[in-house]
Amino acid sequence: MIVDDEIPAVxxxxxxxxxxxxxxxxxxxxxGEDALELARKLKPEIIFLDIHMTNRDGIETARExxxxxxxxxxxxxxxxxxxxxxxxxxxxxxYLLKPFQExxxxxxxxxxxxxxxxxETTEKVFVENEIEKMLQQTVNLKLTDKLAVWDTEKIxxxxxxxILYISVDGRQCTVHTVHGNYIAYMxxxxxxAKLPTDRFFRTHRAYIVNLSNIDEIKIWFNxxxxxxMKNCKDQIPVSRTYMKMFRNTIGL
Numbered sequence: 001m002i003v004d005d006e007i008p009a010v011x012x013x014x015x016x017x018x019x020x021x022x023x024x025x026x027x028x029x030x031x032g033e034d035a036l037e038l039a040r041k042l043k044p045e046i047i048f049l050d051i052h053m054t055n056r057d058g059i060e061t062a063r064e065x066x067x068x069x070x071x072x073x074x075x076x077x078x079x080x081x082x083x084x085x086x087x088x089x090x091x092x093x094x095y096l097l098k099p100f101q102e103x104x105x106x107x108x109x110x111x112x113x114x115x116x117x118x119x120e121t122t123e124k125v126f127v128e129n130e131i132e133k134m135l136q137q138t139v140n141l142k143l144t145d146k147l148a149v150w151d152t153e154k155i156x157x158x159x160x161x162x163i164l165y166i167s168v169d170g171r172q173c174t175v176h177t178v179h180g181n182y183i184a185y186m187x188x189x190x191x192x193a194k195l196p197t198d199r200f201f202r203t204h205r206a207y208i209v210n211l212s213n214i215d216e217i218k219i220w221f222n223x224x225x226x227x228x229m230k231n232c233k234d235q236i237p238v239s240r241t242y243m244k245m246f247r248n249t250i251g252l
């Protein structure tokens with residue numbers, strides 16, 4: 001079963017898993033509550049579970065899922081590597097970072113099939129060297145100075161330097177770059193936490209700018225600013241809430 005509130009991510013993972021005849025995707029859920037209900041009905045052996053979801057997050061959902069008898073194998077699939085230790089505390093079968101890589105999925109399937117043949121379950125406590133190996137895999141997959149975004153039906157990896165600014169629209173953000181605009185399926189607060197604070201600044205409840213790609217700063221009404229970005233005509237407001245910190249950041 002696949003559980004993720006990002007439909008493109010569900011489709012991508014379902015496609016990658018379709019290459020394994022031993023794996024059958026029996027159901028899809030788009031939040032934690034639906035996942036618990038569907039898992040009780042379908043009793044899947046493996047659940048690919050996103051961590052950052054609305055309604056009920058993946059960690060909380062996993063705590064309930066592993067109470068089932070027999071307990072399913074849990075594979076956390078997420079864009080946030082900081083949850084790795086929590087995942088291992090729940091005896092997760094594996095931890096995949098988005099964007100998914102085929103070789104890592106192959107490794108995950110091979111590991112689970114091996115355990116299944118031995119009739120092992122996720123109730124088994126991991127030995128220290130197994131945890132260390134998985135943590136190392138997670139570290140190796142961490143994207144440095146890059147962001148994974150969606151470009152229609154495919155995932156694109158962009159350098160931080162390419163980003164001009166980011167705007168929010170409901171539950172998703174638009175990442176504006178020198179080459180085009182892309183979608184990041186996360187809220188602005190989480191995206192802000194992911195980006196380095198020495199390079200990106202929240203100027204408004206709806207905007208984050210790349211400080212290195214500011215062309216000029218214009219004085220606006222009520223002693224606030226409008227930021228003109230390089231290589232585009234877009235102007236980004238600096239709200240009064242962020243004015244003092246913005247002035248300190250740019251040295252005014």
